Amino acid sequence: xxxxxxxxxSPTGIAHVGTAWMSLFDWGLxxxxxxxxxxxxxxxDRRRFIAEAESEIYRAFEWLGITYDEGGQKSxxxxxxxxxxxxxxxxxxxxxxxxxxxxxxCFCSSDRLKEMRDTQQKxxxxxxxxxLCRALTQEEIIANKDAxxxxxxxxxxxxxxxxxxxxxxxxxxxxxxxxxxxxxMIKSDGFPTYHFAVVIDDHLxxxxxxxxxxxxxxxxxxxLLLYRYLEWEPPIFAHMPLIRNADKSKLSKRKNxxxxxxxxxxxxxxxxxxxxxxxxxxxxxxxxxxxxxxEFLKVVSLDRVQTTGPIFDTxxxxxxxxxxxxxxxxxxxxxxxxxxxPRDFPLDQYHAIIPLVTERLVTLADVEGLTAFFYRxxxxxxxxxxxxxxxxxxxxxxxLLITTLDQVGTWEAAEIERRIRSLGETHNYHKKxxxxxxxxxxxxxxxxxxxxxxxxxxxxxxxxxRLQSAxxxxxxx
RNA sequence: GGCCCCAUCGUCUAUCGGCUAGGACAUCAGGUUUUCAUCCUGAAAAGCGGGGUUCGAUUCCCCGUGGGGUCACCA
Numbered sequence: 001x002x003x004x005x006x007x008x009x010s011p012t013g014i015a016h017v018g019t020a021w022m023s024l025f026d027w028g029l030x031x032x033x034x035x036x037x038x039x040x041x042x043x044x045d046r047r048r049f050i051a052e053a054e055s056e057i058y059r060a061f062e063w064l065g066i067t068y069d070e071g072g073q074k075s076x077x078x079x080x081x082x083x084x085x086x087x088x089x090x091x092x093x094x095x096x097x098x099x100x101x102x103x104x105x106c107f108c109s110s111d112r113l114k115e116m117r118d119t120q121q122k123x124x125x126x127x128x129x130x131x132l133c134r135a136l137t138q139e140e141i142i143a144n145k146d147a148x149x150x151x152x153x154x155x156x157x158x159x160x161x162x163x164x165x166x167x168x169x170x171x172x173x174x175x176x177x178x179x180x181x182x183x184x185m186i187k188s189d190g191f192p193t194y195h196f197a198v199v200i201d202d203h204l205x206x207x208x209x210x211x212x213x214x215x216x217x218x219x220x221x222x223x224l225l226l227y228r229y230l231e232w233e234p235p236i237f238a239h240m241p242l243i244r245n246a247d248k249s250k251l252s253k254r255k256n257x258x259x260x261x262x263x264x265x266x267x268x269x270x271x272x273x274x275x276x277x278x279x280x281x282x283x284x285x286x287x288x289x290x291x292x293x294x295e296f297l298k299v300v301s302l303d304r305v306q307t308t309g310p311i312f313d314t315x316x317x318x319x320x321x322x323x324x325x326x327x328x329x330x331x332x333x334x335x336x337x338x339x340x341x342p343r344d345f346p347l348d349q350y351h352a353i354i355p356l357v358t359e360r361l362v363t364l365a366d367v368e369g370l371t372a373f374f375y376r377x378x379x380x381x382x383x384x385x386x387x388x389x390x391x392x393x394x395x396x397x398x399x400l401l402i403t404t405l406d407q408v409g410t411w412e413a414a415e416i417e418r419r420i421r422s423l424g425e426t427h428n429y430h431k432k433x434x435x436x437x438x439x440x441x442x443x444x445x446x447x448x449x450x451x452x453x454x455x456x457x458x459x460x461x462x463x464x465x466r467l468q469s470a471x472x473x474x475x476x477x
Numbered sequence: 478g479g480c481c482c483c484a485u486c487g488u489c490u491a492u493c494g495g496c497u498a499g500g501a502c503a504u505c506a507g508g509u510u511u512u513c514a515u516c517c518u519g520a521a522a523a524g525c526g527g528g529g530u531u532c533g534a535u536u537c538c539c540c541g542u543g544g545g546g547u548c549a550c551c552a
Contacts, residue, residue, distance in 0.1 A: 010552045045551055110550075117549090126479045127548050152550050170482075179480050179548095187550040194552050218481055218547040241483080248544060276489095279501090283490055289501050306490080309545070313488050316502045326515080359515040370514095417511095435511040447513040 002035035004208045006071070008198065010042045011053035014259040015060035017312075018213070018243055018251060021277045023066055024293075025240070026211050028300035030069070038205055039072030041082045042198070044191045060260035064270045065293055070205075078205040083197050090192040093200055093230065094153055094185065102229040103185055105151040106133040107144050128181025129154065153186035155195075155222060163221045168209070168238035168302045175221045183222050195219060199226040202235055210235045214242045214309065215250065238302050241281045242309040251312050258312075267340055267363030268317065272324040276317040280310040290323060318362050325361050333358065340364045346375050352457045356449035374457055378444025380470055382477055385440045388433035391477035397434060398441065398471035400427070402464060411460040413452040420452070441470035 005026035009019050023037075030037040043049055058073055070076030080086055097103040106129075113129070120127050134156065136144075144151065157180045164174030185196040192200070202210060217239050227234040245255040253259070257266075263273050274293050282305050284291060328336065330351075337354070341347075345368075357370040372378075386394055404423050408415055424434045439451050442463055448454055455463050 008552085012552075042552065048551065106550095113549085121478085124478055128479090150550095173481075175481070181548080184550050189550075191550085193550070198552090213546090214482065215546055216552095220481090239482085242546070244545080246488090250546070279489060281489090287491065287500060289489095303493095308483060310489065313502085316489060319502055322515090357514090360513070420511095432511070439512060445513090449513085451511060 001033065001208065003030050003033045004036050004038065004206050005030045005211060006038040006040050006202070006205065006207050007068075008040045008042045008201075009054075009057055010045065010048075011057070012045065012048040012050055013053055014253070015053075015056045015261060016253075017258050017260055017263075017273075017277055019057065020060065020064055020066065020260055020274075021243065021280060022211055022213070022240065023061070023068075024274065024278055024296065025282075025300060025302075025305075026209075027066060027068065028297040029209060029211070029302070031297050032300075035208070036069040036076075038070040038076070038078075038207070039068045039081065040201060040205065041072070041084075042194065043082055043084045044194065044197055046084075046189075046191070056261065063264055064260065064274055083192070083201065086197070086201070087190065087192075089204070090186070090197055090200055091190070094192070094196070097185075097229055098153060100229070102156050103153045104134060104156055104182075105136070105141055105145070106154045106182075106184075107136075107149050107151045108133060126179065128179075129183075131182055134182070150188040152184045152188050154182040155185050155225060157182050157222075157225060163224050165220060165224060165234065165237055167217075168236050169241075169305050170239060170307055173217060173220065173239075177221065180221045180225075183219075185226075195222045196226070199223050199230070199232075203227070203230070203232045207235050209238060211238045211240055214239045238305070241306055243280055244309045244311045246311055246313065248309075248311070256312050257314075265365075267365030267367075268321050269324045269328075269336065269364070272317060272321040275324075276314070276320050279316075280312070281306045281308075290320065322362050325364070326359060337364055337367055340367050342368045342372075344375055345371070349374070349457060356453055356457070360449070373443040373445065373448070374454070377462075377466065380441060380444045380466075380473060382473055384444075384446055385437060385470060385473060386477055387436070387440075388430065389437065391474045394437055394477075395471055395474035397427075397429060397437065398467055398474060401438065402467050402471065405460070405467070406464060408460065411456060413450075413456040416455050417452040438467075442466050 007019060007023045007026050009016075027037045029035075041054060043054075061067070061072075068074070070078065071081030075081070094103060098105070108129075116130055117127060133154070158177045161177045162174050163177055163180075164172055167173050183195055184193050186192055201207075220237065224234060243251040245251055247255070249255070251258060257263070260273070264270070271293065274296070275290060278296050278300075279289070282300070285299055285301075285304060325333065333354070334350070346353075353371050353374050354367075357367065360370055361367065389397075400423060401420070404419050405416065408419055420435075420438065423429075424431060435451060436446060439448055440446060442451075442455060442458065458466075
């Protein structure tokens with residue numbers, strides 16, 4: 001059987017990592033059977049609509065390497081793929097269901113509804129619509145409509161019985177219909193609610209597997225009822241676990257960075273992000289930690305999806321990003337790094353500098369901080385310079401060092417190292433102190449790439465200048 | 478609160494009744510090294526509690542506890 005899956009983002013904000021996460025599973029499942037992965041835009045909420053949100057999703061997909069078969073910016077056999085352009089379709093089915101008595105008009109004002117909820121809250125009775133308008137006679141309905149009163153269409157839910165489905169991830173899930181209230185299907189503005197549109201569209205678009213978050217489980221009965229009333233075969237439902245914040249609550253942008261594009265800006269590689277998120281709630285059949293998107297798409301399956309909601313902890317992403325950075329070819333790394341190089345980065349020295357810092361990169365954005373002292377004169381903190389020796393000794397060491405290095409003809413790491421080592425041995429300097437002092441004098445930092453290679457790249461003249469100002473600093477101390 | 482879902486190291490997870498409970502990240506220790514990082518080695522670290530079922534339960538069932546989700550004319 002060819003699987004048809006879909007992702008149905010709502011263009012109301014930033015492109016969310018959860019959307020990418022879900023899409024990856026959808027895509028893989030569809031691709032394995034040569035089926036189709038569909039992008040449908042659920043833009044029925046006009047109040048929260050944000051024009052740029054949709055294009056950001058496409059940019060995020062492009063960056064991550066996610067492609068799809070229908071919908072989105074493409075088209076397809078089931079166009080249109082924007083719900084706002086399918087209003088007449090929903091309207092037709094709504095009319096049909098209303099005529100059949102499965103949907104009924106409700107004229108309750110939002111004030112009355114609010115009052116009702118408050119009372120329920122206060123009395124501790126089960127929440128939900130009380131079904132007042134169910135009792136309306138045909139005459140009353142016609143009269144109200146003729147009077148131009150605004151109304152919504154509600155789903156007439158049986159007051160007894162159970163409804164259940166076999167979830168592909170969780171097994172049997174069942175609800176007592178007595179607890180399900182009559183949800184709104186068509187809003188007073190004529191737009192469908194999510195519940196209504198999703199059922200119509202999934203059916204018409206021939207979706208076979210509906211992957212969605214655990215948060216949707218409780219609305220399952222409404223959807224199933226619609227399938228029943230429409231006499232349609234429901235798709236296979238797979239409720240994925242909810243990705244969580246550190247406090248176990250549903251992943252939110254308030255408590256986490258959930259914007260896909262912000263990971264790009266922070267210098268993460270898309271392949272690392274993909275690898276990382278795919279390991280949330282799912283594990284590779286061979287227990288692999290690092291694997292490509294292509295491999296994931298081939299081996300992904302619902303039976304390895306966990307039921308527990310994973311916490312979105314990006315520590316592992318940091319590690320992974322480093323792994324991916326180090327596995328890049330020189331050319332590839334260059335391509336990725338270019339957008340992160342500061343304006344004053346000496347491009348002619350790129351190939352001398354970058355190999356010295358590659359294994360220290362956690363993100364691509366780290367490149368500036370790790371390389372700045374190569375091309376910017378550093379501020380040298382006196383306390384670091386004199387950490388393990390007093391000012392007079394350091395000044396003495398620097399003086400001799402300047403003299404020695406000044407005589408170096410071929411400014412190469414090996415030669416620099418030989419001179420410095422011999423100087424240190426001659427005067428019996430404490431090796432760690434001596435080397436660290438030089439490191440600080442030249443770079444302003446205690447943490448740098450190998451000292452002599454670094455000095456070679458910085459250049460003789462700049463090194464001597466830095467040593468001289470450090471000497472003055474030591475003397476003044 | 479009603480309903481629903483869930484429950485293995487700090488985190489991501491393996492285990493589909495036999496476990497001395499495995500791996501990865503993070504942490505700590507050691508090695509390599511002029512520092513940091515990389516890399517290598519090692520350590521510490523988990524089955525929420527109580528009942529069943531069974532020769533045997535982390536694995537199956539029930540109860541409790543805990544956590545989460547949902548109860549909108551938002552998705």
